[in-house]
Amino acid sequence: MASRSGRFAPSPTGPLHLGNLRTALVAWLRARHESAPFLLRIEDLDRGRSRAEHEAGQLADLRAIGIDWDGEPVRQSTRDEAYAAALASLAAEDLIYPCWCTRAEIRDAASAAHGDAPEGAYPGTCAQLDADGRARKARSGRPAALRVRAEQAAVTVDDLLLGPINGIVDDFVVRRGDGTFAYNLAVVVDDGWQRIGEVVRGDDLASSAPRQAWLADRLGLAPVGYVHVPLVLGPDGRRLAKRDGAVTLADRRALGETPDEVRGALAASLGLCAPGERPSPSELVARFAIERLIGRGATVWDPDAVPLGDAGR
Numbered sequence: 001m002a003s004r005s006g007r008f009a010p011s012p013t014g015p016l017h018l019g020n021l022r023t024a025l026v027a028w029l030r031a032r033h034e035s036a037p038f039l040l041r042i043e044d045l046d047r048g049r050s051r052a053e054h055e056a057g058q059l060a061d062l063r064a065i066g067i068d069w070d071g072e073p074v075r076q077s078t079r080d081e082a083y084a085a086a087l088a089s090l091a092a093e094d095l096i097y098p099c100w101c102t103r104a105e106i107r108d109a110a111s112a113a114h115g116d117a118p119e120g121a122y123p124g125t126c127a128q129l130d131a132d133g134r135a136r137k138a139r140s141g142r143p144a145a146l147r148v149r150a151e152q153a154a155v156t157v158d159d160l161l162l163g164p165i166n167g168i169v170d171d172f173v174v175r176r177g178d179g180t181f182a183y184n185l186a187v188v189v190d191d192g193w194q195r196i197g198e199v200v201r202g203d204d205l206a207s208s209a210p211r212q213a214w215l216a217d218r219l220g221l222a223p224v225g226y227v228h229v230p231l232v233l234g235p236d237g238r239r240l241a242k243r244d245g246a247v248t249l250a251d252r253r254a255l256g257e258t259p260d261e262v263r264g265a266l267a268a269s270l271g272l273c274a275p276g277e278r279p280s281p282s283e284l285v286a287r288f289a290i291e292r293l294i295g296r297g298a299t300v301w302d303p304d305a306v307p308l309g310d311a312g313r
């Protein structure tokens, strides 16, 4: 990873739960163990759902469990010019086109098409439109999204924990109809600009990696390494959420646990310390070995156990 940075990039749409905190801890340990800078990026593109109080709460929770970062966090809401410049450079290469399709139209077209496109992939309807076709669509008054012309490129990225991740890259959205820049565009532009060397994040985003690697390459950005870490799941097998009980740091504190205990439990749930141990952040950094996470599956949250089934109390 050399001197390129690691990062954590939360969306400030609610409090971080134990799964998010655990992913942040891994990203931080990985960077600090490698003596790399660690950066925070606030992914507040969705201005309707992002809240300053959630951002403040997330940063406070990260600090409380011992995670620090270099410089000021970057907010995506301040980065419109960079995203617009990236779109302009894609447009100059004829790599984007307007798309008027609704979700229902995409579903219908995708089910009618017979090809190897993965489920949910955009079937390319608006890619074929000539100038007249576009003018006709534009007259509908519905605002167009912008999609990249990826034409089902086959892309493989190597993940340190998951091995090769193969993807067929469909023509994904880079700007929504309402003008909001899309997640995949912003992540790639910002990872490039922040000189991120390795993306450590939850494995629910693993399937986005081929798209992002494809886009980084089109934008002439250096490739990043990927480490997708196992999630914490609720007892129903879905991603951990509020419905699963006392899943935030505030909830755990209300039950009398300290942030040090929660950090210890998160680390123990990944095999990074023994259950019941309470290593300091710097001890965890010193001991960290990413190899410990290879082959580790998701952790299922047991609401009746002390955090994440830590047997040490």
Ligand code: GLU
Pocket (backbone or CB within 6 Å): 008, 009, 010, 011, 043, 187, 200, 201, 205
């Ligand atoms: N903002 C995304 C999330 O909170 C993470 C994006 C990323 O790490 O690439 O799920």
